[in-house]
Amino acid sequence: MPAERNFEKDFYERVYEVVDRIPAGYVTTYGAIARYLGTGGSARLVGWTLNRTLSLDGSKPLPCHRVVNRNGELTGKSWFGGDTMEQMLRSEGVTFLECGRINMNRHFWQP
DNA sequence: ACCTTGACAGAAT
DNA sequence: AATTCTGCCAAGG
Numbered sequence: 646m647p648a649e650r651n652f653e654k655d656f657y658e659r660v661y662e663v664v665d666r667i668p669a670g671y672v673t674t675y676g677a678i679a680r681y682l683g684t685g686g687s688a689r690l691v692g693w694t695l696n697r698t699l700s701l702d703g704s705k706p707l708p709c710h711r712v713v714n715r716n717g718e719l720t721g722k723s724w725f726g727g728d729t730m731e732q733m734l735r736s737e738g739v740t741f742l743e744c745g746r747i748n749m750n751r752h753f754w755q756p
Numbered sequence: 757a758c759c760t761t762g763a764c765a766g767a768a769t
Numbered sequence: 770a771a772t773t774c775t776g777c778c779a780a781g782g
Contacts, residue, residue: 675764679777687777692763694779715763721763 670738671754717747
């Protein structure tokens with residue numbers, strides 16, 4: 646077996662694991678996850694992987710709504726449809742600033 | 757086979 | 770301090 650980096654095994658699984666560990670009421674950032682995984686500056690890959698996960702998903706409850714960018718903006722809300730993402734987060738007790746951003750100082754969580 | 761895009765982040769100007 | 774550009778890795782056109 647060549648040492649091909651099977652994203653589905655090396656990256657995807659870890660992303661899933663980390664995201665699944667995000668406690669309700671807390672959020673993390675793509676950069677934090679990427680850094681935790683060792684990919685460092687490839688924060689985009691986290692988002693890309695999550696998107697990939699959504700496709701592979703079907704019954705796995707992946708709380709990817711708890712993943713936002715470092716700015717605290719719900720950049721992926723489009724993938725949830727409307728304000729579903731914000732509603733879910735509010736449901737879990739996440740407080741939003743007037744600008745539609747999350748109070749990262751209070752809800753930021755890191756593995 | 758090359759170029760563009762993408763759920764970001766950090767450095768540079 | 771705010772805006773712009775580049776870097777990251779992979780996938781699609």
